[in-house]
Amino acid sequence: MLKKDIHPEYGPCQVACACGNRFETRSTLKEIKVAVCSSCHPFYTGKRGAVVIEAGRVEKFQRKYAGTRFGKPAQETEEKEQG
Incomplete structure (x- = not known):
């Protein structure tokens, strides 16, 4: 049984999407x-x-750190450092 006067009111709610x-x-x-x-x-x-607002986070990260060792296999970075 729920205690009285400690729980928020649970009722109808309108959900609005960006679409x-x-x-x-x-x-x-x-x-x-x-x-x-x-x-x-x-x-x-x-x-x-x-079209999703949050889509493309991985691609954004890859563009931001292009040319660095982030997101690249260790083998490729080791070959570049040695050669």
């Missing part, structure tokens, strides 16, 4: 904003290459 999709669920918050939902996520839609 424009909106749906209702239940939460302790009144509104939740998300970047990806089941309507736009490539796993659920089957579409690859969908």
Whole structure:
């Protein structure tokens, strides 16, 4: 049994996605904003290459550290250092 007056109110919640999709669920918050939902996520839609705000973090890291030893196999870096 729950103790009285110590738990937040659990009620309807509006979820708004960056793609424009909106749906209702239940939460302790009144509104939740998300970047990806089941309507736009490539796993659920089957579409690859969908525009996602957080996509490309690995590629961004690789561009940022291009020319350094990060992300490259140790064998390649050792050959360059020796040769």
